[in-house]
Amino acid sequence: xxxxxxxxxxxxxxxxxxxxxxxxxxxxxxxxxxxxxxxxxxxxxxxxxxxxxxxxxxxxxxxxxxxxxxxxxxxxxxxxxxxxxxxxxxxxxxxxxxxxxxxxxxxxxxxxxxxx
Numbered sequence: 246x247x248x249x250x251x252x253x254x255x256x257x258x259x260x261x262x263x264x265x266x267x268x269x270x271x272x273x274x275x276x277x278x279x280x281x282x283x284x285x286x287x288x289x290x291x292x293x294x295x296x297x298x299x300x301x302x303x304x305x306x307x308x309x310x311x312x313x314x315x316x317x318x319x320x321x322x323x324x325x326x327x328x329x330x331x332x333x334x335x336x337x338x339x340x341x342x343x344x345x346x347x348x349x350x351x352x353x354x355x356x357x358x359x360x361x
Contacts (some may be wrong), residue, residue, distance in 0.1 A: 256350070262289035262315065264332035269322055291315040310358040312338070318347045327359055 267282045323329065326340045337360040344351040345352055 262291040265290040268329040270327040271323065271327065286320050287318055288320055312356050313353050314354050314356060316354070317351060322354060328356065
């Protein structure tokens with residue numbers, strides 16, 4: 246990551262963000278067993294809905310909704326964690342990709358609907 250010439254964009258990105266409460270389902274493995282841990286966070290999130298990147302498969306499976314969210318550096322959500330937004334608890338999202346821009350004041354997550 247290039248450092249030194251790019252400004253900290255936390256205030257610019259977070260100016261577009263809204264206070265949101267999310268619930269995170271984290272996983273850890275211990276003694277060949279998977280344990281789930283539930284966390285609740287209140288943070289600022291900037292959500293960017295995107296088009297369908299995964300279209301209907303020929304087998305007839307449904308398409309998946311995906312979004313990009315930007316948060317400040319206050320929370321560490323990992324790839325493969327499940328999150329719920331407070332406003333729509335019935336909709337699960339899985340963290341598919343995390344891009345760490347903490348040197349610039351924010352973190353970018355790519356999330357996808359999870360039908361689990």
